[in-house]
Amino acid sequence: MTVFKTALGRTPRIVTTATTPRISSSISNTSALVLARLAYKQHPAMSVTTQQEAAYKRNPHSDFKAVEASRPAWDASSTFRYTQTVDPSWAFGGGANALHDSSSTSSSSSSKKHIAIDPYEPGRPAPFNYKLLISSIVPRPIGFVSTISAEGKTKNLAPFSYFNMINHDPPLFVLGFAGSLDSPKDTLRNLLDSRECTVNIISESFIEAANATSVDAPYGSSEWDVSGLTPINDCVDVKAPRVREAVFSVECRLESVREFESRATPGKKTGAMVVLEGTRFWVREDAVNEERNMVAPEVLRPMSRLGGISYGRTTEAIEIPRPVFEKDVGGAEGFEKLRKAADGTGK
DSSP states (O other), X not given: OEEEEOTTTTSXXXXXXXXXXXXXXXXXXXXXXXXXXXXXXXXXXXXXXXXXXXXXXXXOOSSHHHHHHTSOOOOTTOOOEEXXXXXXXXXXXXXXXXXGGOTTOSSOOTTOOOOOOOTTOTTOOHHHHHHHHHHXXXXXXXXXXXXXXXXXXXXXXXXXXXXXXXXXXXXXXXXXXXXXXXXXOHHHHHHHHHOEEXXXXXXXXXXXXXXXXXXXXXXXXXXXXXXXXXXXXXXXXXXXXXXXXXXXXXXXXXEEEEEEEOSSSTTOEEEEEEEEEEEEEEEOTTTBOTTSOOBOHHHHOBEEEOSTTOEEEOOEEOOOXXXXXXXXXXXXXXXXXXXXXXXXXXX
């Protein structure tokens, strides 16, 4: 395992203050924690995750194991490879390739109409928007987040597909939470408390164990025990352990927090977003190149999130160079030709 710190050094710079992340919506860090603890004491048996799962009804199968048994076995022989793009001869101004109107694809046809959906139309429940969005914004990267409470007693491990990187200097990542700061999920609760975590990337080799950590266990019950994964307490900048089985991990500090209010029910807090600042990267030595600036996908074997209870694996990729305006488009003259061809005027 290779470890290297970011340009931030050992003490990451918090954008607002050195000790307190910015919290929008006029809620201080202290009051958020007080409210969170109060909510948990009042309803210890019903976790936020339990309530949400009851509303979302993610699993469409009454007998999942029977459905799974009817499917082909996992193809362990499938290896990562590159293929050509759909149309290697595509030229600027060419529009959609041949797949757009191909009878072999159910997703595209110029004759098919689009329908408009108002997310707040009368009678449309919020879980409908959730199910629609997670089935269309795909594939989504998964942040496998390890947190620990400030006093170090409560450890949590959970997967998040409301996750992505948003900057590289400084390294910044975003996590989204359904719910409010006064009734936070366990990960958010620990983040507000300790202001640190590790973000790990899920690989094929431990997907079942990673999924197990999404269980609606009560606060204080460690998902590490449920998963059987291995916590490694060798992080330099944070106390939260990283996942030994993960090919790539990042030590992170809490940079900022923002809370969102429902549009359908004004005054009700329904979402929170945290920005995390990476302070140190960990990568398995066989996965990183000599310059330590590229991770091999055939070693990482990342899993992604799709709709419902579906995951995706990455076994094929294409490469398409980013075009250069002067060289590839032909500069202003070439662009003007494309413009005239597009509007059909020739002028």
